[in-house]
Amino acid sequence: MQILNTLESRRRDGKKSIAVLVDPDKVESPDQLNPLIRLANENCVDFFFVGGSLVTTTNLGDVVKHIKDSVSIPVVIFPGSSLQIDPSADALLFLSLISGRNAELLIGQHVIAAPILKSNKLEVMPTGYILINSGRPTSVAYISNTMPIPEDKYSLAACTALAGEMLGLRLIYLDAGSGAENEISAKMISSVRKTITVPLIVGGGIDTGRKAIAALEAGADVIVIGNAIEKDPDLLTEISDKVYDWNQSVAR
Ligand code: 1GP
Helix, strand or coil: CHHHHHHHHHHHHCCCEEEEEECHHHCCCHHHHHHHHHHHHHCCCCEEEECCCCCCCCCHHHHHHHHHHHCCCCEEECCCCCCCCCCCCCEEEEEEECCCCCHHHHHHHHHHHHHHHHCCCCEEEEEEEEEECCCCCCHHHHHHCCCCECCCCHHHHHHHHHHHHHCCCCEEEEECCCCCCCCCCHHHHHHHHHHCCCCEEEECCCCCHHHHHHHHHHCCCEEEECHHHHHCCHHHHHHHHHHHHHHHHHHC
């Protein structure tokens, strides 16, 4: 329960975290990740998330192993399906897609994954995964065959998150989808934040320092950044500096 405990205690202390998302499909050879791994290590990146809604290559294991061999930043699998389990990672977001009504992604894949997870040491983190509409259709909405919650239906998202928490889920992940046209609004994040007590992860379309800070101020405990860093690695330093300052200010 190490990572979950860390997230819960950081939440209690008002501290924020950064997760960098690596999509194994975009990695031709693990060495290609070295600059990103170096950058993450120099900055205060708390987690690597590895996964994608459609992983068409067999890179996942190599990517996890390469990151684990290079740095001590924990690697968390962010799986698109029960095929994306790798025992060399530290933890796995055990996602239930609670904004959708696709039984396979609410409980079906979990039944298949459960005995595999039981037999290895991955920390299993029960997570309510909520997709929010973000403009044009995203891969995750298409692949999951679910309809994201409309971006202005704040109470729908808040009640979904609350139901997830009442069901015992330990984290809530609000996602606009990878490369989202529009990030999740501050109003949406704060509506969910006010309703739940568990740590809140927010991602999708965060591609500027301003958007990252807006998400944190609205109540995100962890921000996930993928696409934007691939395009502009300096962005990670900018966001990391801001998160560092934030965490210093709450530590006083
Ligand atoms: C997607 O939340 C993640 O599931 C990150 O999205 O790649 O748009 O940063 P981006």
